[in-house]
Amino acid sequence: MRGQVSCRLLLLLLCVTSLQVAYGVTNSQDAAALKSLMSQWQNVPSSWKQSTDPCDAPWDGIQCTNGRVTHLLLPAMNIKGKLTDDVGLLTELQYLDISSNPDLGGSLPASIGKLQKLMNLILQGCSFSGTIPSEIGNLRNLTFLALNSNKFSGSIPYTIGLLSNLYWLDLADNQLTGSIPISSGTTPGLDFLVNTRHFHFNKNQLSGTLNATLFSSNMNLIHMIFDSNNFSGPIPDTIGLMKTLEILQLDNNQLSGNIPTNITSLTGLNVLNLANNQLTGLVPNLAPLTNLNSLDLSNNSFASSTAPTWMTTLNSLYTLAMENIQLTGQIPPKLFTLAQIQQVLLDSNRFNGTLDMGSNLGQNLEKVSIRNNSITDANVTSSYNGSISLINNPLCQLAKYSNNLYCQNQQNLTPYTTSLTRCGSTTCPNAQMLSPRNCTCAYPFSGLMVFRAPSFKDISDTAMFQELESSLWSQLTLAPNSVYISDVAITGDKYIEANVALFPMSGLYFSASDVIRLGFDLNNQTYQAPAMFGPYYFIQYPYQFPGSGSSSSSISTAAIAGIAVGGCVVLIALALVAVYALKQRRKAKEAAVLANPFASWGSGGKDDGSAPQLKGAKYFTFEELKKCTGNFSENNEIGQGGYGKVYKGYLANGVVVAIKRAKQGSMQGAQEFKNEIELLSRVHHKNLVGLVGFCYEQGEQLLVYEYVSNGTLRENLVGKGGMHLDWRKRLQIALGSAKGLAYLHELAHPPIIHRDIKSTNILLDDSLTAKVADFGLSKLLADTQKGHVSTQVKGTLGYLDPEYYMTQQLSEKSDVYSFGVVMLELITARQPIEKGTYIVREIKTAIDQYDQEYSGLRDMIDPKILNQAKNIGLRKFVQLALECVQDSASNRPSMNEVVKEIEIILQNDDDSTRTTSVNSSNDFGNAANLPKHPYSDQDPIIRDISSNAFDSSGAYPYQAYIEPK
Ligand SMILES: *[C@@H]1O[C@H](CO)[C@@H](O)[C@H](O)[C@H]1NC(C)=O
Ligand SMILES: *[C@@H]1O[C@H](CO)[C@@H](O)[C@H](O)[C@H]1NC(C)=O
Ligand SMILES: *[C@@H]1O[C@H](CO)[C@@H](O)[C@H](O)[C@H]1NC(C)=O
Ligand SMILES: *[C@@H]1O[C@H](CO)[C@@H](O)[C@H](O)[C@H]1NC(C)=O
Numbered sequence: 001m002r003g004q005v006s007c008r009l010l011l012l013l014l015c016v017t018s019l020q021v022a023y024g025v026t027n028s029q030d031a032a033a034l035k036s037l038m039s040q041w042q043n044v045p046s047s048w049k050q051s052t053d054p055c056d057a058p059w060d061g062i063q064c065t066n067g068r069v070t071h072l073l074l075p076a077m078n079i080k081g082k083l084t085d086d087v088g089l090l091t092e093l094q095y096l097d098i099s100s101n102p103d104l105g106g107s108l109p110a111s112i113g114k115l116q117k118l119m120n121l122i123l124q125g126c127s128f129s130g131t132i133p134s135e136i137g138n139l140r141n142l143t144f145l146a147l148n149s150n151k152f153s154g155s156i157p158y159t160i161g162l163l164s165n166l167y168w169l170d171l172a173d174n175q176l177t178g179s180i181p182i183s184s185g186t187t188p189g190l191d192f193l194v195n196t197r198h199f200h201f202n203k204n205q206l207s208g209t210l211n212a213t214l215f216s217s218n219m220n221l222i223h224m225i226f227d228s229n230n231f232s233g234p235i236p237d238t239i240g241l242m243k244t245l246e247i248l249q250l251d252n253n254q255l256s257g258n259i260p261t262n263i264t265s266l267t268g269l270n271v272l273n274l275a276n277n278q279l280t281g282l283v284p285n286l287a288p289l290t291n292l293n294s295l296d297l298s299n300n301s302f303a304s305s306t307a308p309t310w311m312t313t314l315n316s317l318y319t320l321a322m323e324n325i326q327l328t329g330q331i332p333p334k335l336f337t338l339a340q341i342q343q344v345l346l347d348s349n350r351f352n353g354t355l356d357m358g359s360n361l362g363q364n365l366e367k368v369s370i371r372n373n374s375i376t377d378a379n380v381t382s383s384y385n386g387s388i389s390l391i392n393n394p395l396c397q398l399a400k401y402s403n404n405l406y407c408q409n410q411q412n413l414t415p416y417t418t419s420l421t422r423c424g425s426t427t428c429p430n431a432q433m434l435s436p437r438n439c440t441c442a443y444p445f446s447g448l449m450v451f452r453a454p455s456f457k458d459i460s461d462t463a464m465f466q467e468l469e470s471s472l473w474s475q476l477t478l479a480p481n482s483v484y485i486s487d488v489a490i491t492g493d494k495y496i497e498a499n500v501a502l503f504p505m506s507g508l509y510f511s512a513s514d515v516i517r518l519g520f521d522l523n524n525q526t527y528q529a530p531a532m533f534g535p536y537y538f539i540q541y542p543y544q545f546p547g548s549g550s551s552s553s554s555i556s557t558a559a560i561a562g563i564a565v566g567g568c569v570v571l572i573a574l575a576l577v578a579v580y581a582l583k584q585r586r587k588a589k590e591a592a593v594l595a596n597p598f599a600s601w602g603s604g605g606k607d608d609g610s611a612p613q614l615k616g617a618k619y620f621t622f623e624e625l626k627k628c629t630g631n632f633s634e635n636n637e638i639g640q641g642g643y644g645k646v647y648k649g650y651l652a653n654g655v656v657v658a659i660k661r662a663k664q665g666s667m668q669g670a671q672e673f674k675n676e677i678e679l680l681s682r683v684h685h686k687n688l689v690g691l692v693g694f695c696y697e698q699g700e701q702l703l704v705y706e707y708v709s710n711g712t713l714r715e716n717l718v719g720k721g722g723m724h725l726d727w728r729k730r731l732q733i734a735l736g737s738a739k740g741l742a743y744l745h746e747l748a749h750p751p752i753i754h755r756d757i758k759s760t761n762i763l764l765d766d767s768l769t770a771k772v773a774d775f776g777l778s779k780l781l782a783d784t785q786k787g788h789v790s791t792q793v794k795g796t797l798g799y800l801d802p803e804y805y806m807t808q809q810l811s812e813k814s815d816v817y818s819f820g821v822v823m824l825e826l827i828t829a830r831q832p833i834e835k836g837t838y839i840v841r842e843i844k845t846a847i848d849q850y851d852q853e854y855s856g857l858r859d860m861i862d863p864k865i866l867n868q869a870k871n872i873g874l875r876k877f878v879q880l881a882l883e884c885v886q887d888s889a890s891n892r893p894s895m896n897e898v899v900k901e902i903e904i905i906l907q908n909d910d911d912s913t914r915t916t917s918v919n920s921s922n923d924f925g926n927a928a929n930l931p932k933h934p935y936s937d938q939d940p941i942i943r944d945i946s947s948n949a950f951d952s953s954g955a956y957p958y959q960a961y962i963e964p965k
Helices: 002-022 028-040 085-089 110-114 134-138 158-162 237-241 261-265 309-313 333-337 462-475 512-523 552-559 566-593 599-604 622-628 670-682 713-717 727-747 802-807 812-828 839-846 855-860 863-868 872-884 895-919
Strands: 062-065 068-073 095-097 104-107 120-122 127-130 144-146 151-154 168-170 198-200 207-209 223-225 230-233 247-249 254-258 271-273 278-280 294-296 319-321 327-329 343-345 350-356 367-369 374-379 387-389 445-451 483-490 496-502 536-540 637-641 644-650 656-662 691-697 700-706 762-764 770-772
Touching: 028 068, 028 085, 068 512, 085 110, 095 512, 110 134, 134 158, 237 261, 309 333, 445 512, 462 483, 462 496, 512 536, 622 644, 622 656, 622 691, 622 700, 670 691, 670 700, 713 762, 713 812, 727 762, 727 770, 727 812, 727 863, 727 872, 727 895, 802 812, 812 839, 812 855, 812 872, 812 895, 839 855, 839 872, 863 872, 872 895
Parallel strands: 068 095, 095 120, 104 127, 120 144, 127 151, 144 168, 168 198, 198 223, 207 230, 223 247, 230 254, 247 271, 254 278, 271 294, 294 319, 319 343, 327 350, 343 367, 350 374, 367 387
Antiparallel strands: 062 068, 445 496, 445 536, 483 496, 637 644, 644 656, 656 700, 691 700, 762 770
16 A cells, blocks of 8 residues: 555656656646645546646636746635645745635645735635634735634634735634734734724634724724624723724624713714623713614613614614613604614513504514513504514503414515526426526526625515625626525524525536636625625535536546546556556456356256355346336336336235346446345345345346335435425434444344445335335455455445545444434435535534534424424434544444434433423424525435446446456
């Protein structure tokens, strides 16, 4: 192994050197750096080849000046791997954007500090971890730094204060701790960043007080987004000096003390959010803030008062939220007459008397929420057709209101979606979508747009979102109306999110360079969203390039990643093939002597000693099987895979069977076929699909299995199987399939590793008994001593054990990993990989370690079992699943342990449902109103590739060449 690696390296070096000589366009240091990065990354664009010159070819995402690489742009390419030290060799680099590659991570190397010309560094939406290296402070030309949505930890390096050209600093959504560095003596701090307009530090664990020095008149910030951290202490009165501020978001911290009156100097403010702190005293008169669109002061400890009159003078307000701050007396009617007002949210105060909304309501008013107050009557003009919620007010006790809508849970707003009604019922193939421009199908460029500080909260506002659409197509120079917006939602953080899909001018696809251009324009804020949306960030979904998409290119790149040295490998492989061919010619003669072990046996049914040793499995003639499937008619087809098709058949004795017929070119050798049926015939368990028999004649290989009537687990999870899978049934299915697997691992002799556990390989019968199917990839453990087998990587993307994938050491724990993924599917009903997001990573992120309640999980739970979201058993189940998908195989439980755990969960569920089932529902309101998971109603984007990704020939999985004796 070692020898092989160093040999490969040597060859690689030879190749690189010789190419240098051959082309020489790219500076040799830059070329070496890129080729080194490439060798460590999976899924680079197909134009990246070891055999070509990066600047000359050129490689997608690479731009050069005089042979030096100035741009390295690979957003959302699904790149996997690490950014190694070699990046430091690209010393002329100005733009580095490798964002939205969720599997690109590791630590950010200190050598990044060598890129002194760098202007944009964009790493958002990857999985970088560890501390931000202090060498980042050497990048003096940097104007744009986006490290958001990674897993950076530790404190913010004070050296960032040296980046005097910085315009945009986004550190949001990481795990940063400590306080914001402030200069002292010769040590720099972020208060040095007087040219920076954006501080986006939300969603970290930053702490300490807000240092007055940071809020100085030297600063020119327009966005200060510090929400969802652990900042404490008072808001300094120097806040009033930040005259340029437009958005100030300090909510969800532990700030205390009074709001300083100096805040009223910030007359340019559009968004002021101080909610969820421990602020006290009286709120100062905010009347001077005449540009305020959104004001949220909810959930603080202010002194009780009546509704301040200044509230009714803020004529630019779209959203007013003052929940749970002890307001008393009458609600001022004028509040509802503000020109722009859309939402008035006053829950959990002590308002009393009659709700009088006056007659001159604001044209845009659509939501009024005054739950948990002391309102005794209501006077609402009949012209108002928005919602009013008065639940938990004395008024709801009155007979005349008992059936009134005010006192009932109301429909949430219907989120905006770009209309496709004029396209009729046209549907598109997998991964394509309808363009609203001309109702044709194409592969869109798409991603999630997140608005962290929107000025409005009305996600049904058609005009607002249509403005977003037109700004997108016009600024990004697309054809008019080629933007589709869907899945608009308000997140738990009160951010607005939307899926955005952009369509090509013509044809099915964007070119690779267009995809990179669009990604970069959205990532570095060249595109500017309408002001009301506030700052955004964009997490792009990987693009489905021709030939990649549901099958080969990018994935088969992954498959050969272990030897990802591109063109050179091809050359070497050619040489090896030649040698092999010579050897084969010699062996052919010997091989001819070794007759097919089935030859005499197959046709006549005579046992000549080489017949397979079968336990209970029957031999069928081809004629029999042909007859019982109606000549393999299409009507009887029930499945298809890389190996061939599966038919339903009716045996003469009335038994229904599933017949798997290997197609031409995917037959295995006689020996392997014999091995397989021997293996399958030995396996008998109620949770495993049993082998009934087989056929081997007339150049055909067929396996006959028991027929399982209710389809696959996946079909049933997405509602195509006709079975409603409630939580209990899911637990039983998990238990059944776990038992089947445990049997294979621990009770079969020799033990068997399944190698392709996935929800389409778990079948359900009439009584919903789970049966594990398709042992096609199974591997006997017999030929190993140490519990693992080194073998060519096979399996299905999304279920594949990363450790096995890296080391090619197969063990039972690889099945445990895949089974963990299936468990997560049972919870979410999602595909393991959907639009570039990986369920394992999503769930791990959703339930951070500081989230004991697993509340982050809620949005991911299958709506069909959402009523279980607070079920302890469900949390235990998720915990168990996460143990199964531990990166390191040694940390995963055995299948036997998994069986025991699920049994306990099921047992406890039995006990608790008997006592608590009455009020277990509706913890989260109406499930139907929850935002739909993006693309949940579409077919999988990445389809099952087990038959072609790791097995380039598309052949039956046993490929190993068996040496004839
Ligand atoms: C980058 O920095 C160098 C000095 O290190 C300076 O000469 C050059 O003008 C800067 N480039 C830009 C675009 O700011
Ligand atoms: C602000 O930061 C400076 C420099 O680190 C420090 O000396 C000062 O005590 C800080 N002020 C507060 C109120 O924390
Ligand atoms: C804040 O306002 C108070 C009262 O108007 C004033 O005395 C103080 O100087 C202001 N602070 C700053 C830093 O401007
Ligand atoms: C409303 O509450 C205030 C103070 O809590 C009280 O003075 C007033 O009389 C109440 N008004 C009505 C109509 O109950």
